[in-house]
Amino acid sequence: MFNKKSKFFKPLAATILSVSLIGSSFTPFASSIANENIVAEAAAPKNAVTSKVTEVIDGDTIKVNFKGRTETVRMILVDTPETKDPKKCVQLYGPEASKFTKDSLLNKNVKLELGAQTRDKYGRILAYVYLNDKMFNKTLLEKGLARIAVYPPNTQYLDELKAAEATAKKKKVGIWSNKNATNGGCAPKPAPKPKPAPKPKPTPPKPKPQPKPKKFKNCTELRKVYPDGVPKGHPSYDPKMDRDKDGWACER
Template sequence: MVLFSCILSTINKGATLMFNRKSKLLKPIAAVALSLSLLGSSFTPFATQESNYAQAAAPTTAVTSKVTEVVDGDTIKVTYKGKKETIRMILVDTPETKDPKKCVQLFGKEASDFTKKSLQGKNVKVELGVQTRDKYGRILAYIYLDDKMFNKTLLEKGLARVAIYPPNTQYLEELQAAEATAKQKKLGIWSNTNATNGGCAPKTSAPVKPKPAPTKPAPPAPKPKPAPAPKPAPAPKPAPKKESFKNCTELRKKYPKGVAKGHPAYDSKHDRDKDGWACER
């Protein structure tokens, strides 16, 4: 820079001298001197220039919100200004894991796992895009974790690709540079041609349970012993023969005191007083 100033000063002095002598070279030299003067006034050494892709810090307007759920790699649920909201990150698209019309794409699970590990339960800052919501009602935003844009982190890891949906293009060049670096390093989806083309992740089959070892059949239960046959009931004693007497005189010849009711010789016609005793004296 000092050398440049010296050269410029010398040229300016030469130009002044030429003016005094009215040289024929007056006009060309004056023009060169003027151009270099303008260049010197605007020149900034390369070492002091800021990168065009310096990390964007969270703006003061960003709202601190708590992540309550990670839906997939680029979609989260938060408590935003006291309300439960779903946020779709701007300018990034991670491989699908939830779309019912698509398969689970390569590196989709890795992207979801990374976002969950990084953001679940954390406080983040939310910077809204120019268009604040999509057709599904989700907030469109840039997410900052520890003052670093998480959208960019996904691209740096090779877990997302740039997805452009105007008018939300505020940090497009910065994010495209992050994607280009991941491509060059062949990180994540850029390490696999199938992943780059949205290929499906292989389905993980459930572990096959080993067949149980054959068991010997249990021995048959012993047959129950037959119950002993019941003993035959004793034959009833034959009822005594009914005795019939013409009158009490005849009956008393055999049974002087008469007979009670139920006696083979009892006959109700001989029991006149109906006391259950026939031919009593």
């Protein structure tokens, strides 16, 4: 009995062992593919150009050092609320978007993936911007600091970015948090700074008291000080001493 069973179980055991080995080798392989897909989705493409951000103009517009030249870059498929358009008011969440972009990108190295159309009518580079291998265009949408803006032929990643916008809407974050912001409403103007109180005018110095005119009893006393007498208007002039009324007192 045992020998017959032994002959039967040997091939069966071998089969079970083979299946077990195949299964154990398959699992890490599948996991490896999944990880590769995640990395590939997050990483910037190989043709992206590394550039340093030198200035942030707005939430969706930056200046970079691109191949040795200063270039303005407009992010593709996103539009942040306005802060600099002279024809529009400063919109709700515009300052927040600008600040977020400035805090995140200024003086940092980013990677630029240019669109199918590389420049717009203003000469700006059109690009997907990557920070630490994550697309910053998508981050703005996730934060509710931008909405989708489609300008063909630059529609790569449109479905992915639409999904990010839809999630932000569902969460009601940023511009999706109230109807006024969603409709592009204006941000309240900051209260004017109070004017500084006028400085008190300096008190003018008190005039020095003028010495009292010295009066003399007679011409003899006056001539001791003023030998030739004094004219009319002089502090020591006294009409009584001007006998001839010629406007000179005590003249000789």
